[in-house]
Amino acid sequence: MMEEEALRSYGAAALARERMTADGMVEPGWSGPADVQNSFASWYGSATRLGATAEELDNAVEVARAERKAKLIEEENEVLARDALQAGLLNEVAAAIDYDPGIAPW
Numbered sequence: 001m002m003e004e005e006a007l008r009s010y011g012a013a014a015l016a017r018e019r020m021t022a023d024g025m026v027e028p029g030w031s032g033p034a035d036v037q038n039s040f041a042s043w044y045g046s047a048t049r050l051g052a053t054a055e056e057l058d059n060a061v062e063v064a065r066a067e068r069k070a071k072l073i074e075e076e077n078e079v080l081a082r083d084a085l086q087a088g089l090l091n092e093v094a095a096a097i098d099y100d101p102g103i104a105p106w
Helices: 002-023 033-049 054-096
Strands: none
Touching: 002 033, 002 054, 033 054
């Protein structure tokens, strides 16, 4: 269990470090570049001390990447659902007041 936790945390830190290096931005949840670097180094050390192989470290980053992608898709779907709900409500209001954009005075 400890190695699994270390690998999971390493993957998250490695992904944050990778993204920070690529675009210079620190993702939410990290206090700054030093936090990302320290966390990355710490979890890398923990995982390797617990016997993690290079392949397991690479896999941990891929798992973190897949989890992040799934989270982004979920957030996007929530936004789309909220937008659809708002559009539906606006259509209902327009129908209730017999709104016709072709003859609206404004």
